Amino acid sequence: MTDTIAVSAADLSFSYGERLALQGVAFDVPVGKVHGFLGPNGSGKSTLFKLLSTLVPLQRGRVSLLGLDLATQAAAIRARLGVVFQSPAVDKKLTVRENLHYGGLLLGLSGRELALRIDAMLAAANLADRARDRVEELSGGLRRRVELAKCLLGKPELVLLDEASTGLDPAARRDMWAVLRAQTGITVLFTTHLMDEAAEADGLTLLDQGQIVAAGRPADLMREVGGQVLEIEAERPEQMLGELQQSLAVTAKLVEGTLRIEGDTVHELVPQVMQRFGERIQRLQLAHPSLQDVFLHKTGKRFVVTEPDAAPRKGRRKRS
Amino acid sequence: MMRAVMALWHREIVRFLRDRPRLVGSLLQPIIFWLLFSGALHGSFKPGGMDYGQYFFVGTLAMITLFTAIFATITVIEDRKEGFLQGVLVSPVPRAAIALGKILGGATLGMLLAIVFMLLAPVAGVSLSFDGVLLGLAVLAVLAIAVTGLGFTLAWVMDSSAGYHGIMMLFLMPMLLLSGAFFPMETAHPLLSWVRFVNPMTYGVGALRHAFQGPVAGVPSFTVCLLGTFAFAAATFLLGTFVVTRRSARDAV
Numbered sequence: 001m002t003d004t005i006a007v008s009a010a011d012l013s014f015s016y017g018e019r020l021a022l023q024g025v026a027f028d029v030p031v032g033k034v035h036g037f038l039g040p041n042g043s044g045k046s047t048l049f050k051l052l053s054t055l056v057p058l059q060r061g062r063v064s065l066l067g068l069d070l071a072t073q074a075a076a077i078r079a080r081l082g083v084v085f086q087s088p089a090v091d092k093k094l095t096v097r098e099n100l101h102y103g104g105l106l107l108g109l110s111g112r113e114l115a116l117r118i119d120a121m122l123a124a125a126n127l128a129d130r131a132r133d134r135v136e137e138l139s140g141g142l143r144r145r146v147e148l149a150k151c152l153l154g155k156p157e158l159v160l161l162d163e164a165s166t167g168l169d170p171a172a173r174r175d176m177w178a179v180l181r182a183q184t185g186i187t188v189l190f191t192t193h194l195m196d197e198a199a200e201a202d203g204l205t206l207l208d209q210g211q212i213v214a215a216g217r218p219a220d221l222m223r224e225v226g227g228q229v230l231e232i233e234a235e236r237p238e239q240m241l242g243e244l245q246q247s248l249a250v251t252a253k254l255v256e257g258t259l260r261i262e263g264d265t266v267h268e269l270v271p272q273v274m275q276r277f278g279e280r281i282q283r284l285q286l287a288h289p290s291l292q293d294v295f296l297h298k299t300g301k302r303f304v305v306t307e308p309d310a311a312p313r314k315g316r317r318k319r320s
Numbered sequence: 321m322m323r324a325v326m327a328l329w330h331r332e333i334v335r336f337l338r339d340r341p342r343l344v345g346s347l348l349q350p351i352i353f354w355l356l357f358s359g360a361l362h363g364s365f366k367p368g369g370m371d372y373g374q375y376f377f378v379g380t381l382a383m384i385t386l387f388t389a390i391f392a393t394i395t396v397i398e399d400r401k402e403g404f405l406q407g408v409l410v411s412p413v414p415r416a417a418i419a420l421g422k423i424l425g426g427a428t429l430g431m432l433l434a435i436v437f438m439l440l441a442p443v444a445g446v447s448l449s450f451d452g453v454l455l456g457l458a459v460l461a462v463l464a465i466a467v468t469g470l471g472f473t474l475a476w477v478m479d480s481s482a483g484y485h486g487i488m489m490l491f492l493m494p495m496l497l498l499s500g501a502f503f504p505m506e507t508a509h510p511l512l513s514w515v516r517f518v519n520p521m522t523y524g525v526g527a528l529r530h531a532f533q534g535p536v537a538g539v540p541s542f543t544v545c546l547l548g549t550f551a552f553a554a555a556t557f558l559l560g561t562f563v564v565t566r567r568s569a570r571d572a573v
Contacts, residue, residue: 055406055410075412075414078410081410087406088402088403089403089404089407090404090407091331091335093334094331094334102328102331105324106327106408107411108323108324
């Protein structure tokens, strides 16, 4: 742990009863960076978020946030933390300003200092003209901006976002990130299942079934897969897999009924594939690798999100 | 910490005042109960020789604090479901402040509604002395903290509003009915008569009777009632603080 590392986790594991939600997770996030955690439902990213936000106690492993030990200094961490949950944490019955006022009081702000901070955050989030409106009257995108304004009210050094853009349209999502990026010097950790959002991060950790399957800069992760990905859907793909490998001397994979060939010069194979197997091919797609391809490359399965990070049910409560 | 307590307390009051159906229901329900019961039993039931309207007046005050506590603390479950509670839990506020703010908020609402009801005493033919009112308000404050603390504790560990209502009806209604709020308990079945002594509401209702009506037959002494009510409040308040300060995986739900 150094001054340049905002968040450091080592050997992090967490279980809900018998079910292991996180297993041996380790990562470092430098100060001032935007770091994403990408994973499908049940991958453990929400559990990780709950641990980092101090909502649940550590079971195993070590986590340092802003140089403070999560296990023993949770209260001190909370004073320097801003959190935006997937479900809204603002009071719909209160106005925008009232929400920020109560939020500020909970952060220990008061009087003129609080009033000035509220005005500054209303301006930053472009909410000044809606300050007197009740939150229940606002659109989803505006509510999210209220959340962000409340989260940033106490000038946090570290901001945690749990699927914060879920349910937002692209414009609202851009607004949210614009407000965040305008803050200087803060470190942002976010969980998401949106590929395009994850691709914007400075650093990315891919999670699956509670374990890290890949980590690095999004561009590097995609480059690792290879320069190009050729996907082929065809009749009798199992039979075609062998024929492809034999006749074209390439390494192909069959993933959930789709044949995949990864590599830097895969485009050169397209004419040969069409010539030999054209009649059997139903779909052929050549593309640069996406984070979906990275996930598939690392886990052997597609990244599927059935609903906004629906948590598996275990025991009496929903958790993920 | 007190700033956070005040913020949470104030939010409870503001939300209550903005929720018109809740406000109207909370104000009218005890009045309607008192009118119906005192009207129906006016000629046939005179506990201790007292007019039932006068007898039930004190019981209605206890009922107001209890029902207000139930509806005020159900917001704990709503706050958790709507995500507001998670926001508070990850703020630098000590968790005890959450219990304190919520309990004081609910208790204040109970007190306010009880005061409104007390203003109707002359209309209802119930004579109240100034000293009696002051003493009664003090007892009401302690009783309101006690029942709100109990409601808060139950709400904190409950998953659903429906489940919470079920538990309330299972435990709190019998507590109220067996407290002497609706009818005297000294002539009840021996088993029920025994139950009233372990029912903490008995002491709260008894203390209110002492404050508003003076010594009443079959009610423990004022000192015992006061001690019982204070012990009830202390126990539920500590219990509420205890459940809040335990950090567990369920907080994240």
